[in-house]
Amino acid sequence: MNHTDQGIGRRRLLAAGAALGAGALLPGRAPAQGGAKKYQGVTLNVSTFSAAYPKLLQQWLPEFEQLSGARVNFDAPSFPIYNQRADLELSTHGAAYDVVNVTFIYSSRWIGSGWLTPLDDYIRNPNLTPSDFDLQDFLPGALAPESGADGKLYGIPWTAEALLSVSSRFDLVQQAGLAYPETTDDLVKVLRAVNRKERVAGFVSDSHYGWTFVPYLHAFGGDVFRKAPDDLFPTLDTPEAVAAADYYANLLREFGPDGAITYQPDQVTQALKQGRVNFSDAGQLHLAQLGDPASSRTIGTLKFGQVPKGPAGRFPGTSVHGLGIPAGSKNKEAAWAFIQWALSKKTTARAVAAGYGSPARRSDIDSQAYRTRQVINGSDLARLALDSIEQASKSGHMKYRTVAVYPQVDQQLNKAIALIASGQAGAKQAMQQAQAQSIAELKRSGLSL
Amino acid sequence: MATLSWTAAGAGWQAQRSRAFAFGLAPSLAVLLVITLVPAAALLVGSLTPLSLTDPAATFRFDDPLVNYRHLLEDGRFLDSIGTQLKLSVASVALQLGVGLGLALLLDGRSRILQASRTAFLIPMVLPPIVVALIWKILYTPDISPMHRALEAIGLPVHSLIANADTALWAIAVADTWQWFPFTMLMVLAALQTLPADPVEAASLDGASRWQLFRYIVLPHIRPVLVVCGLFRLIDSFKAFPLIYVLTDGGPGTVTEVTNYYGFIQAFNFSYWGYGSAIAVVILAGVFLLSWGVGKLGWNSHEHPGH
Numbered sequence: 001m002n003h004t005d006q007g008i009g010r011r012r013l014l015a016a017g018a019a020l021g022a023g024a025l026l027p028g029r030a031p032a033q034g035g036a037k038k039y040q041g042v043t044l045n046v047s048t049f050s051a052a053y054p055k056l057l058q059q060w061l062p063e064f065e066q067l068s069g070a071r072v073n074f075d076a077p078s079f080p081i082y083n084q085r086a087d088l089e090l091s092t093h094g095a096a097y098d099v100v101n102v103t104f105i106y107s108s109r110w111i112g113s114g115w116l117t118p119l120d121d122y123i124r125n126p127n128l129t130p131s132d133f134d135l136q137d138f139l140p141g142a143l144a145p146e147s148g149a150d151g152k153l154y155g156i157p158w159t160a161e162a163l164l165s166v167s168s169r170f171d172l173v174q175q176a177g178l179a180y181p182e183t184t185d186d187l188v189k190v191l192r193a194v195n196r197k198e199r200v201a202g203f204v205s206d207s208h209y210g211w212t213f214v215p216y217l218h219a220f221g222g223d224v225f226r227k228a229p230d231d232l233f234p235t236l237d238t239p240e241a242v243a244a245a246d247y248y249a250n251l252l253r254e255f256g257p258d259g260a261i262t263y264q265p266d267q268v269t270q271a272l273k274q275g276r277v278n279f280s281d282a283g284q285l286h287l288a289q290l291g292d293p294a295s296s297r298t299i300g301t302l303k304f305g306q307v308p309k310g311p312a313g314r315f316p317g318t319s320v321h322g323l324g325i326p327a328g329s330k331n332k333e334a335a336w337a338f339i340q341w342a343l344s345k346k347t348t349a350r351a352v353a354a355g356y357g358s359p360a361r362r363s364d365i366d367s368q369a370y371r372t373r374q375v376i377n378g379s380d381l382a383r384l385a386l387d388s389i390e391q392a393s394k395s396g397h398m399k400y401r402t403v404a405v406y407p408q409v410d411q412q413l414n415k416a417i418a419l420i421a422s423g424q425a426g427a428k429q430a431m432q433q434a435q436a437q438s439i440a441e442l443k444r445s446g447l448s449l
Numbered sequence: 450m451a452t453l454s455w456t457a458a459g460a461g462w463q464a465q466r467s468r469a470f471a472f473g474l475a476p477s478l479a480v481l482l483v484i485t486l487v488p489a490a491a492l493l494v495g496s497l498t499p500l501s502l503t504d505p506a507a508t509f510r511f512d513d514p515l516v517n518y519r520h521l522l523e524d525g526r527f528l529d530s531i532g533t534q535l536k537l538s539v540a541s542v543a544l545q546l547g548v549g550l551g552l553a554l555l556l557d558g559r560s561r562i563l564q565a566s567r568t569a570f571l572i573p574m575v576l577p578p579i580v581v582a583l584i585w586k587i588l589y590t591p592d593i594s595p596m597h598r599a600l601e602a603i604g605l606p607v608h609s610l611i612a613n614a615d616t617a618l619w620a621i622a623v624a625d626t627w628q629w630f631p632f633t634m635l636m637v638l639a640a641l642q643t644l645p646a647d648p649v650e651a652a653s654l655d656g657a658s659r660w661q662l663f664r665y666i667v668l669p670h671i672r673p674v675l676v677v678c679g680l681f682r683l684i685d686s687f688k689a690f691p692l693i694y695v696l697t698d699g700g701p702g703t704v705t706e707v708t709n710y711y712g713f714i715q716a717f718n719f720s721y722w723g724y725g726s727a728i729a730v731v732i733l734a735g736v737f738l739l740s741w742g743v744g745k746l747g748w749n750s751h752e753h754p755g756h
Binding site for chain 1: 499503504507520524526590591592597609611612613614698700701702703704714717718721
């Protein structure tokens, strides 16, 4: 009963907040001018993958609809489903979507193929974009992957995140008298000491190894391509790459929970929240959820760190996702109104206040609300992520990720690590196979290697 | 003369009748042509080009029409996928026929309990494939699986079946069997209800055992139905997708990557539509050949094997 009353109260409060704040939240003159609803009768189809920020936007949609007059269908399936669907839809220049997520791994492919709409003219037009939208407030490192070779901007980033390391049961590490692992050697030493203690498995990661394994590939001195984006000859069978693959697959084989190679991102997050697995590498978007006192059992024992250093150094993975407009959209102006509402300073600040963990605006990152929330059990997640993003922008080691043919190589890495970890092939054999198949796939794409 | 004019009149009448039939059939044939042959022809045409959706204008060309088929012969992953497909198809169809037949024989009766059981066993077949896949994903995920917990509780812990290269394909075959054995069960039950009582009764009076009754009377009667079920399920098994997509994503490695799934990856993950179409054409040809081969075996004859 009490719970119901609280629910009603919260809804009333939200409704009142919406009514009061809606005018202020809607950016400038864009959607509604002179009292008329500018996009009355327009239906916008928006699609992103399911994540914290899109979920907040879905909650706040009625405000945009009320002020702009547009009706919004917001679809947010899981990451792989979204990518396949969007890739197919964009490739046919279809008009099914008006706003899409510009997925990091596909950004170069989608932008380079002309499947997205340049946003520069919309941003420059004062009738469509108010000055307080402030494009310069977005991290330059987050805008770069959303830009094409033509220098134009094709997406506005909603997240700039880093792949970080986590120990959900750091108390077990401390009991063993060890510190947070800084290097790949330290990590193995720590895992040997804590593996299976209190029935907690040592290590697991998302089976998208084309994302989770690559920091280790770099740390061992290997790389995906000879020199992306100029020389895209794959380098998956070098001694460094083989050593990294052997090391990483062994983490999963020796310290992983049962069925480790089948874990999806949400399974990893749940396993960490429940304390079933101790160490992992995961995106900040997922790790921030471990700080939720309502669902995380490990909030009092966890610790975050950067991905470990290897013989060649430390190479954290970073990732940026943005909102863009498909080339085939028939409602581009309304779509832009939606994007600037969704990513206006006010909306992103509101998201941060609601607990959103990986904003792409400098003003949000520097805000006290954000910094306070990102300190979880004494670990400053925001600081770690910022350091990682800065490091990646200096070294340029993430350039491999946004080349148009990376999805093909990404899949070979997924297969190779699974082959080694499941004992079907040795590291050398699996990586040689990945190399040969990557070359075949890249040739099929028309690249001359 | 009279005969001649009668013949001519008859021929004219027959020609008119044929024309009327053709005229009546024309709309259906036209629809059939549009919805089946045109897409198949588009697939074939696409397979003769290196069409990639990242650059459709430059890649929709016919300068080397057999390029995809040549690449297929050298593509180890594709060749392996055919072996995987055959293993999965044979295992799952054999299991479905065995389980379906066994249950149909057990449930062939008129009591209310048997009727209720028959209805309950039909449930897996009417569930959407993605729901079936999710049910088995839960069952095969050790962390949350009641099956794994129960086995552990009785001292028989089993490691993840979908993460093990030796068991992953079998795990998919079992899930596929669970979904589709009711089809065989239903068909066999229908056939059993048309089994004449006299020969069974006569054989019983002559002292035939239950096995002999099944072997010499029941099985010959239901054999054509079993062949049809096998053929239907075999053709359908080539379309295996949701279970593999949800349970293993073709892994671990490529151990559950069937040809259909490999074609999907090429077409939808990498946008190589020409290459993906070539894979689809090969599957189409394979299914045709297989169906023809099964038909040629003569198993679908209604005659007694002795003839």
